[in-house]
Amino acid sequence: MPRHHDAAVLASPRARLSVERMPTPDPAAGEVVVRVGAVAVNPIDWVIQGTGSVTYRWLPTPAVLGSDVAGEVVAIGSGVTRFRVGDRVFGLATGTDRGRDSRREGAFQEYTTLLEHLTAPTPAGVTDVQAAVLPLGVSTAACALFQPRHLGLTVRDPADTRPRERGVVVVWGGSTSVGMNAIQLARAAGYDVVSTASPRNADLVRSLGADVVVDHGSAGAVDELVAGIDGRPVVGAVALGETSTAGCIEVLHRTGGSVLAMASTPVSLAALASRRRLFPAMVPVFARLGLKTLLLNARARRAGIRAAFVWGTSLRDDEVGRRLWGRLLPEWLADGTVRPLPEAIVAGDGVGAIQEALDRQRAGVSARKIVATL
Structure with missing residues (x-):
């Protein structure tokens, strides 16, 4: 070296x-x-x-x-x-x-x-x-899906042929980096997925295993997701995108789901990051961020939904990281279950x-x- x-x-x-x-x-x-x-x-x-x-x-x-x-x-x-x-x-x-x-x-x-x-x-x-x-996208998806503080999904052993009802995972933002990986990981673990995407990315999201894909910009997106779930048990939702959390809360409330993993902030920091000076522009941005987060969390609690933000590198210190990187990801990439x-x-x-x-x-x-x- x-x-x-x-x-x-x-x-x-x-x-x-x-x-x-x-x-x-x-x-x-x-x-x-x-x-x-x-x-x-x-x-x-x-x-x-x-x-x-x-x-x-x-x-x-x-x-x-x-x-x-x-x-x-x-x-x-x-x-x-x-x-x-x-x-x-x-x-x-x-x-x-x-x-x-x-x-x-x-x-x-x-x-x-x-x-x-x-x-x-x-x-x-x-x-x-x-x-x-792959690394941050697949790690964030794994945290949302498998960490006990989030959805806490179990990975089905392919050799286990005992009947098990396939729960549904809602991924709002299926064409994002984290969303693509969340769909693939959830399917690999043995769950069904419903998702959102723009019309131009809908076929891509379906190709990853989502059996229902609706336009995230549609006024009827929540209704369409609920219809697509069609009474199946919902194990949780992953919210990706500024406006995703509110939609996920409504879907969970109407389908009996009770766990929400939030992987995006409800206010973008893009405009602030490009400003010449942070202060005073940061004051209203962080005020909106704090208020929206507070209101969304309160709304989730009223609906009986446990919601928490995902930190994509937190698997560094838990068994999820060791299992994902040491066994699951190598196996699933090698056999084509997960695509990069x-x-x-x-x-x-x-x-x-x-x-x-x-x-x-x-x-x-x-x-x-x-x-x-x-």
């Missing part, structure tokens, strides 16, 4: 990413060092860049952002048993989480460290670009292209994910 490498660095709060030299990390126990082949960007990356001094106050700068990594193992730490040097892998980088070191563990650099238990082998025939779209989606759009090559990738993601992407190759 080289002693130093290039990284896309957030040098100070709200700055644009700059290319800087960083020390190449050595792996600690339970870690692998990866030579990065591709990274994908997520909305949380530009949220941190634009509002992190408020929303991620624990993250010091200079910082290396990014969660989605695919590449090749170049070093392994003590205790690592699942990987060897030379293995192609992809994984979830958690460097921007509280208590982590983003300069060692952030994705947006030529070499980074990944936790062994949040890393999986890249299947033959899957490129780094394709694999890089959304489809990637390559924004450019090199760490210098990552800022452009962030800009393109913030400008708006539908059913695709922006990737940079390194």
Whole structure:
């Protein structure tokens, strides 16, 4: 490994990413060092860049952002048993989480460290670009579906042939990155799925296994979902998108469902993130965010619905992460049960292209994910 490498660095709060030299990390126990082949960007990356001094106050700068990594193992730490040097892998980088070191563990650099238990082998025939779209999306979906504080679904053993009623999972926002993965994971675990999408993405969402797909922009979306559920037991809902929570609450209330996993805020931070100065523009934005969240939670409680926000990297510290990355994801990718989606759009090559990738993601992407190759 080289002693130093290039990284896309957030040098100070709200700055644009700059290319800087960083020390190449050595792996600690339970870690692998990866030579990065591709990274994908997520909305949380530009949220941190634009509002992190408020929303991620624990993250010091200079910082290396990014969660989605695919590449090749170049070093392994003590205790690592699942990987060897030379293995192609992809994984979830958690460097921007509280208590982590983003300069060692952030994705947006030529070499980074990944936790062994949040890393999986890249299947033959899957490129780094394709694999890089998965980590945060599939992890967030798994948290929503499988963590006990959210839907708490169990994964049906294919060898278990005993009759079991298939419950229904509602995924509002099926063409989002998390939504595509939530549909696939829920189906793989043995559940039916009903979902929403724009008309142009409806066929894609159906191809992932949703047996009912309605237009999320339709005034009758809730009625159509309830009709599509057709009396089947609803085990819970995953809300994706600014306006998704209210719709999910109504669907659950009318079908007897009682658990809601909220994976999106009810107010977008996109406009605020692009403002030259956070203050005073942040005051009304966060006031609306707080009020809408309070009202939606109150509405859920009145309907007898348990609602909680999903934190996509929280599986780092629980059995869901180890099971997903250690067994389920490798198996389901290998046999085609799960496809690496959304489809990637390559924004450019090199760490210098990552800022452009962030800009393109913030400008708006539908059913695709922006990737940079390194």
